[in-house]
C-alpha cells in the first residue's frame with residue numbers, strides 16, 4: 001500500500017513538473033471577439049454595494065436565470081489569468097515567459113489596474129451579473145490564478161492586498177503541500193480572507209479525455225478535498241489548458257459547478273456560463289500593453 005502510494009505520488013510529481021510550465025496554454029493572448037473599446041464605461045457605477053447583495057448562485061431559481069442568448073449578449077467582464085509570479089531564469093523558454101510574470105512586472109500590472117479605477121469582482125458577482133443583470137462595480141476586473149504556485153500566495157496576494165483586490169485561485173490538488181506549491185493552510189488562508197477557491201482538477205489532465213473513473217479522480221475527490229480545506233462549497237472550475245468539449249459541461253453541472261472558465265478562445269453560444277473567457281496576462285506585457293489587451297479582448 002505504502003509503495004503504491006509512493007509510486008502514485010512520484011508519478012503525480014512528474015506530471016506536475018511536466019504540466020506546470022505548459023499549463024493552460026492553448027493560444028497566446030490574442031484577442032478574439034473584439035468589440036467596442038469604450039464599452040466598459042457602460043457597466044453600472046454602483047460603487048461597492050454589489051458585493052453586499054450578491055446572491056449565492058445555488059439560491060437563484062432557474063426561472064430567474066436569463067437565456068443563453070441574453071447571457072452571451074452581455075458585455076464581457078475582463079478576466080485575467082496568471083500562473084507563476086517570479087523573475088525569469090535563464091532556462092525559461094520564450095513561450096514559458098507568457099506564463100511567468102516577473103515580480104516587478106506583476107506589481108506594475110496590478111498597480112495600473114488600481115490606478116485606473118478597476119474594482120476586482122468575484123465569480124458570484126459575475127454569475128449574478130450574467131444570469132440576472134445584477135450591477136457590478138464600475139470598471140470590473142476578475143483576477144484568477146491557476147496551478148497552485150506558491151508565489152501566488154507569497155508574492156501576488158500581498159500585492160493585491162495593497163489595493164483591496166480579491167482573486168480566484170484555481171487549485172490543482174495533487175500539488176498541495178509540495179515544494180513551490182501552496183499548502184492546505186495557505187489555501188484556507190486565501191479562502192478565509194475572502195478570495196475564492198476553485199477547482200483545476202487533481203493533476204491537470206485534459207477534460208476532453210476523461211473516461212471511466214477520471215471524473216471521480218480529477219473532479220469529485222479534489223472538489224471534496226477543497227471543500228474540506230476551506231469549509232466552503234467549490235462552485236467554479238477552470239479547464240486545464242483551457243480545453244473543454246460539450247460532453248464535459250453536463251458532467252460539471254451534475255457535480256454542482258455553476259460556471260467554468262476557458263482561455264481566450266470563443267465562448268460557446270449555448271453554454272456561455274461554462275465557457276467564460278480569460279486572458280493570460282503575459283510576463284512580457286507592460287501595464288499599457290495589458291490594458292490595451294484587456295480593451296481589445298473583452
Ligand SMILES: [Zn+2]
Nearest residue numbers: 023024146147
Ligand atoms: Zn493550469
